[in-house]
Amino acid sequence: MFESLTDNLTGALRNLAGRGRISESNVRESMAAIETALLEADVNREVVNDFCAEVLQDALGSEVLRSLRPDEQMIGIVHKRLVGLMGSTATKLSFVEPGPTVIMMCGLQGAGKTTTCGKVAAWLGKRGKSVLVAACDLQRPAAVEQLRLVVQGAAEAASGSRIVFHGEPDQCADQQGSKPGNAVAVAQRALKRAKDERFDVIIVDTAGRLHIDDALMRELQSIDRSIESHEILLVVDAMTGQDAVMSAKAFHQKLNIDGVILTKLDSDTRGGAALSVRRVTGAPIKFVGVSERWDGLDEFDPERMAGRILGMGDVVSLVEKAQGQVDEKEAEQLAQKMAQGRMTMDDFLSQLRSIRRMGPLKQILGLLPGVGSMVKDIDIDDGQFTRIEGMIHSMTKRERQTPTLIDRSRVKRIATGSGTDAVEVGRLTKQFEMMQKMMKQMSGGAMLGKMNALREMAGGSGAPGGAMARPDTAKSKFKQRPRR
Numbered sequence: 001m002f003e004s005l006t007d008n009l010t011g012a013l014r015n016l017a018g019r020g021r022i023s024e025s026n027v028r029e030s031m032a033a034i035e036t037a038l039l040e041a042d043v044n045r046e047v048v049n050d051f052c053a054e055v056l057q058d059a060l061g062s063e064v065l066r067s068l069r070p071d072e073q074m075i076g077i078v079h080k081r082l083v084g085l086m087g088s089t090a091t092k093l094s095f096v097e098p099g100p101t102v103i104m105m106c107g108l109q110g111a112g113k114t115t116t117c118g119k120v121a122a123w124l125g126k127r128g129k130s131v132l133v134a135a136c137d138l139q140r141p142a143a144v145e146q147l148r149l150v151v152q153g154a155a156e157a158a159s160g161s162r163i164v165f166h167g168e169p170d171q172c173a174d175q176q177g178s179k180p181g182n183a184v185a186v187a188q189r190a191l192k193r194a195k196d197e198r199f200d201v202i203i204v205d206t207a208g209r210l211h212i213d214d215a216l217m218r219e220l221q222s223i224d225r226s227i228e229s230h231e232i233l234l235v236v237d238a239m240t241g242q243d244a245v246m247s248a249k250a251f252h253q254k255l256n257i258d259g260v261i262l263t264k265l266d267s268d269t270r271g272g273a274a275l276s277v278r279r280v281t282g283a284p285i286k287f288v289g290v291s292e293r294w295d296g297l298d299e300f301d302p303e304r305m306a307g308r309i310l311g312m313g314d315v316v317s318l319v320e321k322a323q324g325q326v327d328e329k330e331a332e333q334l335a336q337k338m339a340q341g342r343m344t345m346d347d348f349l350s351q352l353r354s355i356r357r358m359g360p361l362k363q364i365l366g367l368l369p370g371v372g373s374m375v376k377d378i379d380i381d382d383g384q385f386t387r388i389e390g391m392i393h394s395m396t397k398r399e400r401q402t403p404t405l406i407d408r409s410r411v412k413r414i415a416t417g418s419g420t421d422a423v424e425v426g427r428l429t430k431q432f433e434m435m436q437k438m439m440k441q442m443s444g445g446a447m448l449g450k451m452n453a454l455r456e457m458a459g460g461s462g463a464p465g466g467a468m469a470r471p472d473t474a475k476s477k478f479k480q481r482p483r484r
C-alpha cells in the first residue's frame with residue numbers, strides 16, 4: 001500500500017538525518033522533495049501546495065526539541081499534517097434507533113460497488129447487525145444475480161449473523177435490450193420488507209455508469225428521496241487517482257454524500273485519492289478495501305493511515321486483526337501449555353490457521369513499524385503455510401502430540417504423504433523443537449521477573465498497558481442524517 005509514496009517521503013525526510021538542527025535551508029530542501037513525492041503520487045495540485053505551505057510554516061515556526069533529531073521532528077510535523085489532510089479523526093457509520101438504518105451505495109461501474117456491498121454487509125454482520133441487501137441496479141443484465149451471489153458469500157463469511165438478499169430479477173434489463181423496471185419501486189419494497197422483518201440495516205445497491213450523466217443522477221436522487229437514506233456512501237477505485245477524486249466531487253455536489261469507500265488500496269495505487277478526497281470534496285473516507293477477502297474492508301483512520309504512509313506501521317490494526325481471529329480462552333490455554341513446554345503440533349497448526357485468516361503474510365508484516373519497507377521487494381510465499389499444514393496432517397496423532405518421536409524413517413513417511421521432501425520435514429520438526437525450548441525459557445523465573453518489572457514501569461500490574469499505553473481517543477458523536 002502506497003509503497004512508492006512511502007519510499008519517496010521517507011527518503012525526503014531522511015535527508016535531514018545527521019543535521020545538527022532544523023534550518024530554513026534544509027527544511028526547504030526537504031519540502032521540495034516532499035512536494036515532488038506527493039505530485040508523483042497523483043495528489044491534487046492545490047492540496048499539495050496547501051499541505052507543503054502548512055508543513056513549512058510548522059517546521060520553521062516550531063522550537064527544536066533537544067530530545068529529537070531534525071528528521072524525527074520533521075516526521076512528527078508531516079505526520080500531524082497528513083492526519084489533518086485526511087480528516088483528523090475517524091468518521092464512523094451512524095445508526096438510527098429504531099431501525100432500519102438505510103445505507104445507499106453508489107458509484108461508477110468498475111469501482112467494485114457490488115462486491116463492497118457484500119463486504120459492508122459482512123462487516124456489519126460480524127458486529128451483531130442484521131442486514132438486508134437490496135438489488136436496485138436494474139441497468140446491467142445479471143446485476144441482480146451477481147449481488148445475490150455476493151450476499152450469499154457475505155452471509156457465509158459472517159456465519160451466525162442474519163444477512164439476507166432482496167432482489168426482483170424480473171425487473172432487470174436482459175441481454176436482448178429490454179428496458180429495466182422501476183428502481184425506485186424496488187427500493188421502496190425492499191425498505192418495507194426491512195421494516196416488517198425488523199432488520200437493523202438495509203443496504204441499497206444502485207446502478208452505476210461508465211461516466212457521470214444526468215440520467216444516473218436523477219435516478220439516484222429519486223431513490224434517495226423515496227427511501228430517505230441515512231447514509232449515502234460513494235465507492236471509488238483508488239487506482240484511478242484524481243479521476244476518483246473528481247467523480248467523488250461530482251457525486252457529492254448532486255447527492256451530498258456522507259462518506260467515501262476507497263477500493264483496491266492493496267493494489268499498486270499511488271495514494272493520491274486517499275490524500276486528496278477529503279480536502280477536495282469535504283466528504284470523509286469511512287472504509288478502505290485492502291484485499292479481495294470478505295474481511296478485506298477496514299474502517300479508515302487518518303492517524304493510522306498517516307503512520308503507514310510514513311513507514312511507521314500500524315500496530316493497532318494488527319492487534320485488531322489478531323483479536324478477530326484468536327479465541328481468548330484458547331489463547332490462555334495455549335499460553336499455559338507454552339509456559340510448560342507442552343505445546344503440540346496440533347496447537348501450532350491452530351495458530352498457523354489463525355494467522356492465515358488475518359490475511360496475506362506480507363500485508364500483516366507491513367503493519368509492523370519499520371518492517372514494511374524491508375519486505376516490499378521480498379517475495380513471501382504464503383504457499384509455505386499449505387506445505388506445513390500438509391506435513392502436520394501426514395503425522396500420526398501420537399507424532400503430533402510428541403514430535404520428538406519423529407525419527408528418520410518417520411520423516412521419510414511424512415514427506416511422502418505430504419508431497420514434500422525429508423529436508424522440509426526435518427526443518428519443521430527442528431524449528432518446532434527450538435520454539436518449544438525458547439518459550440519454556442521465556443516463562444522461567446528470570447524472564448518473568450523482567451516482565452513484571454517492565455509492567456511496573458509501565459504503570460503498575462493492575463493497569464492494562466499502564467502509562468505507556470496509547471490514550472483512548474474520544475468517541476465521535478453522530479447526528480442523524482436529515483430526512484430529505
